[in-house]
Amino acid sequence: MRKITKAFYDQKFRQYTQEKADIVTSIEKHTKAKNSHFDLGINLYELSQKAKEIYLKAKECHLLEEQRQLISLVFTNMTLNEGILAYQYSPTFNLIHNAVVETNGSESDKSGRIRSKNFRTCKITR
Secondary structure, three states: OOOOOHHHHHHHHHHHHHHHHHHHHHHHHHHHHHHHHHHHHHHHHHHHHHHHHHHHHHHHOOOHHHHHHHHHHHEEEEEEEOOEEEEEEOHHHHHHHHHHHHHOOOOEOOOOOEOOOOOOOOOOOO
16 A cells, blocks of 8 residues: 655646636626626626616717617617618617517416516617
8 A cells, every 4th residue: 555645746736726716707707698698698688678778868968979879789780761761670679589489479368367578679760
C-alpha cells in the first residue's frame, strides 16, 4: 500500500479547491445569464402589451426619436401604399405575435365560456 505524502495531499487539495471555485463561478455566471435572458423575455412581452400606449404617450409628448426607436424595435419593414399600411414584425415580435395568435386560437375554454383577453396583438392603423 502506498502512503499519501503531506505535500501530495496539499497539492491535490489546492487543485481541487481551485477547480471547485471555478465550477461555482461558472454556475453563478450561467445563472445570471439565464436570469437576464428570462428578464429580457419578460420585458419584451410587457413591451409588446404596452407598445401602443407607450407610442401614443411619446407622440403626446412630442418624443419623435422615442417613437422611431419603438417602431424600429417592433417592425423591420413598413410601407404606406395608397393609404394602406403594410408591415413586418421584427423576428422577436413576430415570435410574440405568433405565440399570441396560437394562444388565442380558440375563443372559448373547455367549459364553452368565452375567455377573457389575456393576450392581445395590436395593429397600427391610420
